[in-house]
Amino acid sequence: xxxxxxxxxxxTPRQVEAALNPPPGRNGGDLVVETLAGLGxxxxxxxxxxxxxxxxxxxxxxxxxxxxxxxENNAGFAADAYGRVxxxxxxxxxxxxPGALTSLAALQEAAAASSPVIAIxxxxxxxxxxxxxxxxxxxxxxxxxxxxxxxxxxxTVRSQSxxxxxxxxxxxxxxxxxxxxxxxxxxxxVLLAETAxxxxxxMDAFPEDVVPRPELTAVAAELLANAVRPAIIAxxxxxxxxxxxxxLALAERLDAPVVTTFGGKGAFPWEHPLxxxxxxxxxxxxxxxxxxxxxxxxxxxxxELSSNYHTFKPRGRIVQIEADLGKLxxxxxxxxxxxxxxxxxQALLETVTERHDQTAAERVRTVLDKVRARIDAQDLGEExxxxxxxxxxxPTGAPSFWDMTILAYWAWSAWPGAMHSxxxxxxxxxxxxxxxxxxxxxxxxxxxxxxxxxxxMYSIAELATAKQYDLPVTWLIVDDGGYGILRxxxxxxxxxxxxxxxxxxxFVALAESFGVPAARTTPDTLAADLAKALAAPGPSVVxxxxxxxxxxxxxx
Numbered sequence: 150x151x152x153x154x155x156x157x158x159x160x161t162p163r164q165v166e167a168a169l170n171p172p173p174g175r176n177g178g179d180l181v182v183e184t185l186a187g188l189g190x191x192x193x194x195x196x197x198x199x200x201x202x203x204x205x206x207x208x209x210x211x212x213x214x215x216x217x218x219x220x221e222n223n224a225g226f227a228a229d230a231y232g233r234v235x236x237x238x239x240x241x242x243x244x245x246x247p248g249a250l251t252s253l254a255a256l257q258e259a260a261a262a263s264s265p266v267i268a269i270x271x272x273x274x275x276x277x278x279x280x281x282x283x284x285x286x287x288x289x290x291x292x293x294x295x296x297x298x299x300x301x302x303x304x305t306v307r308s309q310s311x312x313x314x315x316x317x318x319x320x321x322x323x324x325x326x327x328x329x330x331x332x333x334x335x336x337x338x339v340l341l342a343e344t345a346x347x348x349x350x351x352m353d354a355f356p357e358d359v360v361p362r363p364e365l366t367a368v369a370a371e372l373l374a375n376a377v378r379p380a381i382i383a384x385x386x387x388x389x390x391x392x393x394x395x396x397l398a399l400a401e402r403l404d405a406p407v408v409t410t411f412g413g414k415g416a417f418p419w420e421h422p423l424x425x426x427x428x429x430x431x432x433x434x435x436x437x438x439x440x441x442x443x444x445x446x447x448x449x450x451x452x453e454l455s456s457n458y459h460t461f462k463p464r465g466r467i468v469q470i471e472a473d474l475g476k477l478x479x480x481x482x483x484x485x486x487x488x489x490x491x492x493x494x495q496a497l498l499e500t501v502t503e504r505h506d507q508t509a510a511e512r513v514r515t516v517l518d519k520v521r522a523r524i525d526a527q528d529l530g531e532e533x534x535x536x537x538x539x540x541x542x543x544p545t546g547a548p549s550f551w552d553m554t555i556l557a558y559w560a561w562s563a564w565p566g567a568m569h570s571x572x573x574x575x576x577x578x579x580x581x582x583x584x585x586x587x588x589x590x591x592x593x594x595x596x597x598x599x600x601x602x603x604x605x606m607y608s609i610a611e612l613a614t615a616k617q618y619d620l621p622v623t624w625l626i627v628d629d630g631g632y633g634i635l636r637x638x639x640x641x642x643x644x645x646x647x648x649x650x651x652x653x654x655x656f657v658a659l660a661e662s663f664g665v666p667a668a669r670t671t672p673d674t675l676a677a678d679l680a681k682a683l684a685a686p687g688p689s690v691v692x693x694x695x696x697x698x699x700x701x702x703x704x705x
Contacts, residue, residue, distance in 0.1 A: 171344075171345065171346065171347045171348055172348070174210075174343075175207075175210070175343065175344050175348075176203050176206070176207065176340065176341055176342060176343055176344055177203055177309045177312060177335065177339045177340040177341065177342055177344055178202075178203035178204040178205070178206055178207030178208075178340045178341075179207040179210060179211075179344065179348075180309055180312040180313060180344060180346060180349060181204050181207060181269060181312055181316065181335070181340070182204070182207045182208055182210075182211040182213055183211070183313075183348055183349035184312060184313045184316045184317065184349045184352075185213065185240050185267075185316065186211060186212065186213055187313075187349050187350060187351040187352050188238070188316070188317065188320050188351075188352060188354055189237070190213060190237075190238065190240050190267075191213065191214060192213065192214045192215075192216060192231065192239070192240075192589055192590070193208070193213050193214070193215055193216070193239075193240040193241070193242055194215075194216050194217075194218065194224045194225075194227045194228040194231070194239065194240070194241050194242070194586065194589075195215070195217060195218075195221075195224050195240075195241055195242030195243055196217060196218060196219070196220070196221050196224050196242075196243065196244070196248060197217070197242075197244065198243070198244020198245065198248045198271065198287075199244065199245075199286065199287070199337075200244055200245040200271035200272065200273065200286075200287060200336075200337040200340075201242060201243065201244040201245070201248075201270070201271035201337075201340065202340075202341070203271075203337070203340030203341040204242055204269070204271065204335075204340055205242065214589075216585070216586075216589050216614070216618060217614070217617075218582060218585070218610075218611055218614050219610035219611055219613060219614060220251065220582075220610055220611070221243055221248050221249070221251035221252040221255075222251050222252055222253075222254050222255045222578065222582075222607075223255070223578065223581075223582035223607075223608060223610070223611050223614075224241060224243075224252065224255070224582070225241055225252040225254075225255025225256055225258075225259065225266065225268070226255045226258065226571075226578070226579050226582040226583045226586065227582045227583060227585050227586030227589065228240070228241040228255075228259075228264075228266045228268075228586060229255060229258060229259040229262065229264040229266055229330075229583060229586065230264075230550060230569065230582075230583035230584065230585075230586035230587045230590075231586040231587065231589060231590045232259070232264040232265045232266055232328070233262065233264050233569055233587075234548060234569075234586075234587045234590050234591070235590050236265075236328075236389070236391070237265070238265040238266070238267050238320050238323045238324055239264075239265065239266050239267065239586070240267045240269060241266055241267065241268045241269065242269055242270075243268060243269070243270040243271070244270065244271050244287070245270060245271045245272055245273060245286075245287040245288075245289075245292065245337070246286075246287025246288065246289055246292070247287060248270075248287070249270045249292060249295075249296075249334075250295060252268065253295065253296070253299060254574070254576045255576075256268060256296065256299050256300055256330045256332075257299050257574040257576070258571050258573050258574040258576055258579060259329065259330040260299055260300060260301070260329050260330055260573075260574070261573025261574040262385065262412065262571075262573035262574075263327040263328045263329050263385065263386070263389055263473070264328060264329070264330065265323040265324050265328040265329065265330070266323065266329075266330035266331070267316070267319055267320060267323055267330075267331055267333065268296075268300070268330060268331065268332050268333065269316070269333045269334075269335065270292070270332070270333070270334045270335075271334070271335060271336070271337055271340060272292060272305075272334045272335060272336040272337065273285040273286075273287065273288050273336065273337060274336050274337050274338040275307060275336040275338055275339065276338075277336075278307070278336065292334060293305060293332060293334055296332040297332075299330070300329065300330045300331050300332045301322050301323065301329040301330065301331050302318075302319065302322040302331045302332070303331075303332045303333075303334075304316075304318055304319045304331065304332065304333045304334075305333075305334055306333065306334065306335040306336070306339060307336070307339070308339060309339055309342065309344050309346055310346065312335065312339075313349050313352070315333055316333055317352055317354040318354070319331040319332075319333050320354040321354040321355070321356050322356075324354075324355075324356045325356035325357065325359075326356070326358075326359045326386075326389075326390070326472035326489045327386070327389070327472040327473040328389060358489060358492060359472050359487065359488050359489045359492070360488060360489075360492055361470070361486045361487070361488035361492060361493040361496050362486070362487075363496070365484065365485075365486045366486065366493065366496040366497055366500055367500060368484060369445070369468045369484055369486065369497060370497055370500035370501040370502075372443045372466055372468060372484070373403055373405070373443055373445060373468070373497070373501055373504075374403075374501050374502045374503075374504055375504075376403075376405075376441075376442050376443035376504070377442050378440060378441050378442045378443075378465075379403055379404075379405040379441060379442070379443045379444070379445065379504075380405055380406050380407070380408070380425075380437065380438055380441035380443075380444050380445070381396070381399075381400055381405050381406070381407040381408070381444075381445045381446075381447065382407075382408055382409075382410065382438065382444065382445070382446045382447070382449055382451070382455065383396055383407055383408070383409045383410065383413045383416040383417055383447050383448065383449070384409075384410045384412055384413040384416075384446070384447060384448035384449025384450075384455065385410065385412030385413045385416075385448055385449065386413075386447060386448015386449065386470075386471065386472055386473075386489075386490040387413055387416040387447050387448045387490045387494075388412075388413055388414075388415055388416050388448075388567070389448070389490075390448065390472075390489050390490040390491035390492075391491060392416075392447075392448075392490045392491035392494050393415070393416050393417065395491060395494035395495055395498060396416060396417060396447065396490075396494055397417065397418065397421075398498055399494055399497055399498055399501070400417070400423050401423070402498070402501060402503050402504075403501065403503075403504050404423070404504060404505055404506035404509040405423065405445070405506075405509070406423050406424075406425050406437070406509055406512065406513045407421075407423055407424055407425060408424075408425035408426065408427065408428075408429065408434060408438065409426070409427050410427070410429060410449050410454070410455040411427060411429065411454055411455070411561040411562075411570070411572050412449070412455075412572060412573065413448060413449065414427055414561075414564065414566060414567050414568050415566050415567025415568075416448075419565040419566050420565075422509075422510035422513065422514075423509060423510060423513060424513065425437065425513055425516060425517070426517065426562075426565075427561065427562050427563075427564075428517075428520045428562050428563075429454065429455055429456075429457055429562070430454075430457055430458075430561075430562055430700075430702065430703065430704070431457075431520045431523065431562070431703055432457070432460075432703035432704075433516050433519040433520050433523070434457075434516060434520065435457045435460060435461050435703070437512070437516050438461065438463065439461065439462055439463055439464055440464065440465075441463070441465045442464075442465040442466065443465055443466050443467075443468065444463055444465055444466070444467045444468070445468045445470070446467060446468070446469045446470070446471075446483070447470045447490050447493070447494065448470065448471065448472070448490040449471070449476075450471065450473065450475075450476030450477075450479055450480065451469075451479075451480045451481060452476075452480065454561075454572060456480065457703065457704050458702075458704040459480075460703075460704045463481060466483075466484070467481055467482070467483035467484070468483060468484045468486065469481075469483035469484070469485050469486065470486045470488055470490055470493040470494070471485070471486070471487065471488075472487070472488065472489050472490065474487055523700075524700055527700055527701060528698075529698060529700055531672060531695070531697070532555075532556075532559055532697050532698060532700075533559075533563070534672060535556065535672050535675060535693070535695065535697070536556065536559050536560060536563055536564065538672070538675040538676035538679070539556075539597075539599070539625065539675070539676075539679060540564065540565065541676045541680070542675070542676045542677075542679035542680040542683060543597055543679075543683065544594070544595060544683060546594065547594055547595050547596060547597060547683070548567070548568075548569065548584075548587050548594075548596055548597070549564075549568050549569065549584075549596070549597040549598075549599065550568075550569045550570070550579070550580045550581075550583040550584040550587065550596065550597070550598050550599070551568060551569065551570040551571075551579075551580050551598075551599045552570075552571065552577060552578065552579050552580035552581070552598075552599060552600040552601060552604035552605075553570075553571055553572075553575055553576070553577050553579070553601075553604060553634070554580075554599065554600055554601030554603075554604055554627060554633065554634065555601065555627070555629075555633045555634050555637075555697040555698070555699055556599055556601075556627050556697060557570050557580075557599060558634065558699060559697075559699070559700075560599075562700075569583065569587075571583075577603065577604040577607050578600075578604055578607025578608050579604075580598040580599055580600045580604065580608070580624075581598040581600060581605070581608040581611055581615075581622070581624050582608055582611050582614075583598070584596045584597065584598035584622045584624070585611060585614055585615055585618075585620050585622055588620040588621055588622050589618070589620060592620065592621060594621070595621045595622075595623060595683040595684070596620075596621060596622045596623070597622075597623055597625065597679075597683065598622055598623070598624045598625065599624075599625045599627070600624065600625070600626050600627070601626070601627050601628075601629065601632070601633055602626060602627070602628040602629065602630065602631070602651065602653050602656070603631060603632040603633075603651055605624075605626045605656065606651075606653065609654075609659065612659075612660060612663040612665050612688070612690075613663055615663075615665060615687075615688035616663050616664050616665055616687075616688060619686070619687045619688070620687070620688055621686060621687060621688070622688050622689075623679065623682040623683045623688070623689045623690075623691060624660075624688070624689070624690045624691070625679060625691050625693065626656050626690065626691070626692045626693070627693050627695055627697065628653065628656065628692055628693065628694045628695070629694075629695060629696045629697065630650060630651060630653070630696075631646075631649045631650040631651045632649045632651070633649075633696070633697065634699070635649045636649040636650075637698065637699060656690060656692045657669050657690070657692055660689075660690035665687075665688045665689060665690055666682070666685065666687075666688075666689045666690070667689065667690035667691070667692065668682065668689075668690075668691055668692070669691075669692045669693075669694070670691050670692065670693050671693070671694075672693070672695065675691075675693060678691055679691055
């Protein structure tokens with residue numbers, strides 16, 4: 150009797166011949182890049198360093214495309230964005246010590262946003278492992294300890310034979326729901342030593358599906374079908390699971406209004422009659438959700454931003470579908486269903502009975518009218534006009550990446566549809582390098598990056614990356630002379646702002662010094678100038694001097 154696994158494990162004559170006669174001149178780094186290619190990687194991001202040179206030399210002998218950024222943290226943001234837009238694992242090659250540690254903020258964002266990043270770092274030579282103070286360059290007592298609290302899993306290699314299995318295990322971990330970054334570290338001598346091991350053959354590292362328990366989906370279906378005022382909160386888990394179609398079908402079957410979190414934007418059609426859009430920082434939306442007798446939360450942990458800064462106090466029953474076990478019932482008691490959003494929504498569609506509510510669309514319109522009236526009562530016409538101009542200029546289907554800046558905080562609530570931001574961990578400097586990663590994933594369409602002048606200073610070096618690889622990213626820099634949102638927070642809280650005002654360069658001249666076309670614009674010419682830049686090939690910069698304000702909060 151022949152089993153399927155017998156066929157998989159039995160090498161062909163050609164494989165035997167190749168294994169017995171591997172090509173000469175290979176080292177441990179070749180095993181790294183061969184494993185990545187065998188798992189399906191096509192593009193890697195990173196920055197070389199002394200201990201990692203074996204990996205980078207091996208790239209020369211591979212078909213992998215390398216995108217080298219100028220700062221490790223920015224390389225991490227680029228890999229994060231590549232993972233977000235493709236759903237594929239994004240390899241990030243790093244060096245030891247300072248190079249590795251500089252990536253930590255980006256890996257924190259990838260963890261918060263569930264982006265599948267495979268960070269592969271070098272280590273000091275094997276003799277220096279174990280915590281002793283040997284005095285090697287870049288030496289840390291326990292490098293992986295700095296990453297263990299940030300990434301999903303840590304994988305340490307001590308010999309060449311461990312490289313394929315360690316990277317395959319990391320790959321599977323990164324792509325198991327919830328997606329996230331993982332850490333692999335390999336000593337310098339292991340990477341540099343010549344290897345007699347055969348070329349790594351293609352392998353599978355498919356993650357296990359996170360499947361809901363049927364008794365829980367049965368209860369959830371019963372609650373939703375019999376609800377009087379059901380509502381749905383759709384988070385980033387819906388987007389990552391590619392479950393927007395199933396969410397739409399369920400919402401329409403239940404006549405249930407849907408609000409998307411800032412990380413879940415794009416999970417539900419913005420202009421749909423059941424769409425409450427994304428006004429989660431508005432008390433009218435909060436009140437509506439509190440009044441739901443059954444609230445279905447899909448792919449969200451109801452964290453600070455999604456709960457209007459923890460002022461949300463639900464009165465009804467919550468059903469929470471979440472692939473991240475740590476987020477399940479972490480903020481509110483619920484019928485907790487540990488599952489991938491797509492699989493759980495399919496299970497509900499197969500189980501729930503249809504309900505009809507002729508008042509649902511009208512109640513949604515009432516809430517949105519109240520939100521609009523509240524914003525209309527504030528002097529915010531310029532901010533709304535600028536955001537509308539950006540939306541007008543961006544071609545349909547073109548992705549946008551937003552730094553932590555006032556215009557992005559507006560976009561969280563008011564941008565009509567999908568967008569990407571650093572709202573998971575909230576670090577500065579995300580927008581431009583992330584946009585470069587997305588452009589590397591699909592160089593055939595333009596990508597928009599939006600930063601303030603403070604956040605832009607984190608990423609100036611990557612203008613060289615954009616130029617070197619001719620990536621079609623248009624970078625909108627809103628220049629207000631400082632950390633605008635912190636200026637506003639401090640002025641509101643203390644009556645004056647401290648440490649928020651910044652000297653900055655002439656961004657137009659600076660971009661042009663990198664060979665990147667740049668223009669200064671105004672609110673009146675923004676839409677035309679931005680559209681022109683986005684239509685041109687290669688990178689470009691548009692600078693908008695503007696002092697923007699936020700709409701008044703409702704959680705204080």
